Amino acid sequence: MNESSVVLDGTSGAGGAGAREMTVAAAFAGMRRVVPVVFRAGCPDCRSSFELAASALRLAIGATSKTTFYSFTCPDCGAAVRKPAGERIVELLTGGGVRTLRLHPTV
Numbered sequence: 406m407n408e409s410s411v412v413l414d415g416t417s418g419a420g421g422a423g424a425r426e427m428t429v430a431a432a433f434a435g436m437r438r439v440v441p442v443v444f445r446a447g448c449p450d451c452r453s454s455f456e457l458a459a460s461a462l463r464l465a466i467g468a469t470s471k472t473t474f475y476s477f478t479c480p481d482c483g484a485a486v487r488k489p490a491g492e493r494i495v496e497l498l499t500g501g502g503v504r505t506l507r508l509h510p511t512v
Contacts, residue, residue, distance in 0.1 A: 442501035448479035448486055455480055459502040464490060468509040475503070 443456040457477055467473045476487045
C-alpha cells in the first residue's frame, strides 16, 4: 500500500512502512448527513397539499418560458398535474435532482 492509500476498516493492509490506517469513524468525521430533498406541491384538482421526492417530479425545458413546465401525479387523487416553471423553479428542481427533459436542442 502506498502512503496515500487508506484502510477504512482500521485493519492493517498489505503495505509496509509509511502506510496509514484509518477507522471508518475517522474517515467520515466531519461529513454531514445527506438529507433527501423534498418539494412542496399542490393539486389544482383536489386542492391537496403534499411533499414529493425528486423522483416523483419531471421537468421539461422548452425553447420559451411558455413551454417550460414540471409535472407530477397527485398522490391523493391521481390527477396528472402540469405547472409552468420559471427560472427559479427550474433552478430549484434541477438542483434538487429532478429528472429533466430538454424539448429543444441546445445551441
